[in-house]
Amino acid sequence: MTAITLYHLPYSHFSSKVKVVALEKSIDVELKNIHELGQTAFSDISPNAQVPFLVAHELQIGESEVIAEWFEEKYPNPAMLPSDADDRARSRLISRIHDLYIAPDLSVLFGQLGAETRDADLISITTDNIVKRLTEVQGMLEKKPFFNGEQFGLVDACYAMSLWYSYWLFDQLEVSNKLASLEGIQAWLAAIEQRDSVQVVFSECKAALGLDAESNAA
Numbered sequence: 001m002t003a004i005t006l007y008h009l010p011y012s013h014f015s016s017k018v019k020v021v022a023l024e025k026s027i028d029v030e031l032k033n034i035h036e037l038g039q040t041a042f043s044d045i046s047p048n049a050q051v052p053f054l055v056a057h058e059l060q061i062g063e064s065e066v067i068a069e070w071f072e073e074k075y076p077n078p079a080m081l082p083s084d085a086d087d088r089a090r091s092r093l094i095s096r097i098h099d100l101y102i103a104p105d106l107s108v109l110f111g112q113l114g115a116e117t118r119d120a121d122l123i124s125i126t127t128d129n130i131v132k133r134l135t136e137v138q139g140m141l142e143k144k145p146f147f148n149g150e151q152f153g154l155v156d157a158c159y160a161m162s163l164w165y166s167y168w169l170f171d172q173l174e175v176s177n178k179l180a181s182l183e184g185i186q187a188w189l190a191a192i193e194q195r196d197s198v199q200v201v202f203s204e205c206k207a208a209l210g211l212d213a214e215s216n217a218a
């Protein structure tokens with residue numbers, strides 16, 4: 001068995017994506033919180049000092065989607081990508097929409113949590129962007145309960161923490177009404193939240209943020 005170390009932060013949704021995949025596949029991964037390790041020490045290991053970052057003997061890679069797909073290829077059971085090529089392309093497209101468009105907008109909203117320095121226009125534009133993207137994703141949610149139907153996949157792991165964050169951030173910024181019409185997304189998140197893997201990662205994240213899991217659930 002390959003010794004695998006995953007550098008992470010408990011509240012990082014990119015880290016949570018690969019941690020959920022590792023849990024789903026029962027992969028033996030040693031987690032290292034980079035804040036406990038120290039930023040300088042981590043910079044010596046990872047060129048971009050970004051999490052998640054994986055070390056498995058000679059292999060040293062960043063980028064959550066690349067790590068998730070490496071897990072999928074190296075540990076094919078249970079399969080987390082669909083067997084059909086068209087479905088795989090749809091699954092990857094939705095994951096890319098998350099990484100390229102939704103995640104940067106979530107970062108903007110994190111920067112707006114401080115009540116004194118809020119920029120109402122920026123919040124309005126950014127939350128509109130997220131709603132637009134989630135509406136696009138909702139239009140591609142043809143199966144239930146997960147993106148690919150009964151098979152919990154990489155795409156579900158990709159969105160798990162970010163969807164929760166979206167509801168939490170919109171609530172904190174008092175614009176949760178903007179998400180009200182996204183019933184398909186809400187149902188998807190409700191199904192994702194039932195997974196044991198997701199519950200483990202959510203609890204770690206909420207504990208790190210000092211949030212009570214019950215009262216802050218989306």
Ligand SMILES: N[C@@H](CCC(=O)N[C@@H](CS)C(=O)NCC(=O)O)C(=O)O
Pocket residue numbers: 009012013014015049050051052062063064065099
């Ligand atoms: N595209 C990268 C993004 C990774 C990323 O932005 N990670 C953030 C945390 S979510 C990070 O490491 N930021 C630097 C820091 O927090 O020090 C991926 O998919 O892994």
